[in-house]
Amino acid sequence: MTISTAPNGRHPRPHRDAQANPAEALWRRAIAEAIGAGLLVAIVVGSGIAAQRLSPNDSGLMLLENSLATALGLAVLIAMFQQLSGAHFNPIVTLADQALGARRSVVEIGVYVVAQMAGGIGGAVLANAMFSVPTSISATERATASHLLAEIVATAGLVLVIFALVRSGRTSVIGPAVGAYIGAAYWFTSSTSFANPAVTIGRIFTDTFAGIAPTSALPFLGAQLIGAAIGVALTIILFPSRKH
Template sequence: MRTALARRLGAEFLGSATLAAVVIGSGIAAQALSPGDTGLQLLENALATALALPVLILVFGPISGAHFNPVVSLVDSAVGMRAWRDTALYIPAQVAGCIVGAVAANIMFEQPAVAWSTTDRLTGAHFLAEVIATAGLILVIFALARSNRASVIPWAVGAYIGAAYFFTSSTSFANPAITLGRMFTDTFAGITPGSAPGFIAAQLLGAAVGAGLVLWFSPRPSPVTTAARR
């Protein structure tokens, strides 16, 4: 059991680190490849993230569930699909992974290993955008999981996040762990430490809204999904 738990935590750490490296590294590359064109930079950043997410979920999903996101883990436990003990251990692994991934991205592109972001992102509009982005992400994941359509979650999550880069003013962080990781890079994807608490508060609120929507639209997991979780 200890080996299995260590394997799950390792999957959450490595998956989160890779996700952060993709988000931050592609942002740095986009700035270098398309200087002066913010729209194209965002498209390149979004495309890299949307392509990487399904791959990471497919690789690590059978091991840990491929959360890479504290709000996904919290909702997973809140709706009775995972033990709270796992969530309590998953979250530190996810946060540590995102920080390591941010540092790795910085180093790969010859940036300082750690450079606190100076990009102030928190406004009322961004707060609302993060609530909506996170609620939507939770609804996508758990509505599919509770209706026996988990096989399409990797593609649905990648498509949703790719779209949310553009339809939300915040560019859809929707993840407290990666929000913390982005503080460590003063590049395209960075967020100042002063903005991060507001973003995380919005993400937690969005997770609660999303969980409520899931329980309203899918009050009971399908029999096949329930059996698979035992």
């Protein structure tokens, strides 16, 4: 999402995306998004199950183990797929990217979102299988007023972190920055910072430490959309010009 100068030097022309390589076939980018979202959810769910087994009587230690694995794993996944698909792994990031100037077609956006959602569900099923846990719908209710406020804050912060770095030309540090932000947001938000519809939907399919009941998932998705809109607005206000 950068702007380049036209040959006459006077009219800037927007690029489609600072991270994704549009020369790569859409199917290849979609596979990268599905794998990335799937592995992210597998990390979240799998480390949650491991934490639950290793530290069953210490919820603080369980959260530390879960958040550390997620932060490190997310940073690695972004580094791996950033130059291929943009490493969104998150419909919110795809939609925010479009709102802030990316030029994807409706078909591309739809393919990205479907791939991310499918990957998220597949990641939860994979994590369950790795730990011999049956795949079932979570019964963990999370939708309180404080949790929904936390999801708005977490999602707005995530969008702002990503696109502040994109617009200031510091895309090389997006991986570690986003990993660090999500790791921190596990602790400073009461919702433990889902901030991602693909992760939220995926976590419905595990009745474990990381699970979320369907009745809570829907309000979480609404809060994430509100947070994304706030994050986009803050990006425009604070970083009105793209890096030339």
